[in-house]
Amino acid sequence: MTQTQTRPTAREKLLAAAVQLVREKGYDATSVDSLCENAGVTKGAFFHHFKSKDELAIAATQFWTENAAQLFAKAEYNKFEDPLDQLIGYVDFRLQLVHGSTLPECTCLLGTMVQEKFETSPAIRDACYEGIHFHAAEVGKMIAAAKALHAPHASWNVENLGLYTQAVIQGAFVLAKAKNDVTLAADMILHLRRYIELLFHHAKED
Amino acid sequence: MTQTQTRPTAREKLLAAAVQLVREKGYDATSVDSLCENAGVTKGAFFHHFKSKDELAIAATQFWTENAAQLFAKAEYNKFEDPLDQLIGYVDFRLQLVHGSTLPECTCLLGTMVQEKFETSPAIRDACYEGIHFHAAEVGKMIAAAKALHAPHASWNVENLGLYTQAVIQGAFVLAKAKNDVTLAADMILHLRRYIELLFHHAKED
DNA sequence: GACAACATACCAACTGGTTGGTAATGCTAA
DNA sequence: TTAGCATTACCAACCAGTTGGTATGTTGTC
Numbered sequence A, B: 001m002t003q004t005q006t007r008p009t010a011r012e013k014l015l016a017a018a019v020q021l022v023r024e025k026g027y028d029a030t031s032v033d034s035l036c037e038n039a040g041v042t043k044g045a046f047f048h049h050f051k052s053k054d055e056l057a058i059a060a061t062q063f064w065t066e067n068a069a070q071l072f073a074k075a076e077y078n079k080f081e082d083p084l085d086q087l088i089g090y091v092d093f094r095l096q097l098v099h100g101s102t103l104p105e106c107t108c109l110l111g112t113m114v115q116e117k118f119e120t121s122p123a124i125r126d127a128c129y130e131g132i133h134f135h136a137a138e139v140g141k142m143i144a145a146a147k148a149l150h151a152p153h154a155s156w157n158v159e160n161l162g163l164y165t166q167a168v169i170q171g172a173f174v175l176a177k178a179k180n181d182v183t184l185a186a187d188m189i190l191h192l193r194r195y196i197e198l199l200f201h202h203a204k205e206d
Numbered sequence C: 001g002a003c004a005a006c007a008t009a010c011c012a013a014c015t016g017g018t019t020g021g022t023a024a025t026g027c028t029a030a
Numbered sequence D: 001t002t003a004g005c006a007t008t009a010c011c012a013a014c015c016a017g018t019t020g021g022t023a024t025g026t027t028g029t030c
Helices: A010-025 A034-040 A045-048 A055-072 A083-098 A109-117 A122-150 A158-179 A182-205 B010-025 B034-041 B045-050 B053-073 B082-098 B110-115 B121-151 B158-179 B181-204
Strands: none
Touching: A010 A034, A010 A045, A010 A055, A010 A109, A010 B181, A034 A045, A055 A109, A055 A122, A083 A122, A083 A158, A083 A182, A083 B034, A109 A122, A109 A158, A109 B045, A109 B110, A122 A158, A122 B158, A158 A182, A158 B121, A158 B158, A158 B181, A182 B158, A182 B181, B010 B034, B010 B053, B010 B110, B034 B045, B053 B110, B053 B121, B082 B121, B082 B158, B082 B181, B110 B121, B110 B158, B121 B158, B158 B181
């Protein structure tokens, strides 16, 4: 799985092309030919590295998830001591990612692909869920720690709230795409932050 | 626009087929041929009623939006006197719609299509936004009335909250599709209800 | 010279869309 | 009322282009 190679091989170029093109045009509308062209690679190379287009899609979800994990691991908010500060910092970081980039750049590959393929390709669907769930679980760690510290008796479920952060972000992307306006995504994520603040603020008062 | 005909014409059968198939397989993966087959109509009929596949898509968004408007207009929650009860009732009604139906049945045509076509077809993108915005504005009316009555001095924006309800619902569908589990969507919508309650509960205390 | 990493040329199946035609319906004027 | 005509609604066959995928050839490296 974890293939560490120094030179940018055709495989990696194809994965990068997939991440870009699928977010722009969707999965079905992204042809193998356009993938190859974008990666500067021939069709022979494509089918040398991937048995099928669907196999590339699954590899791309792993590629995407690993890249995302690195991005968030390096972010500033991890340095905060209080897990609640980390959690709010995470949301602010997501706001930051949205600002100053175009829609295809900042939206999520997994959310885009799973909308298209959840019925027709269980393998792709599961691969997408794995990536989303992995990231939600990372957020869930912060939530669990913050809850233990600030709201140990609150009734809401930790795992669900982690998934909810991702649901809001995915939904924010859908609406932002519809309006063709990234700032709408930011507006939605601000509501998420207020929700988290209310959840903990409310708990503190108990 | 509003074509009132007694018999189910080929046009209406094609629109119904589009609503079903696009939610199942996505827009690109839904071929004109499969649309015709599902509607029990020939290809000639298709291109008699619609200049192109994209034109059908746009007509389908209007068809969808009108149907949805009727569904929600008939719902019980409209009878409540207090607009806040209406608003919570609306969220509960959405929960009800999710329960006891399969994913392709309960998910949103507009959110599904716009994810795929927002970059490649501005016309479809705008048509989807119009439908979403229309529905969000309906919810916004309840929010505005509830705010005027229960939280006139609260800082949050009415229009944004209306859109936020839709963002959560769209995101809930994305995650539910990924997990292949409708109940996950319900879990997410429950968070939305708690947020609204906190927003108004918090305001009342001021 | 063996093997991975590519490139080239190609294919059958399917794509959205067009064709020329026909059956049914509505409109109009005598 | 109805003959005459125009329009709408629909059909089956077909088209050129594109699709994912393959078969075979070439190259560089150990």
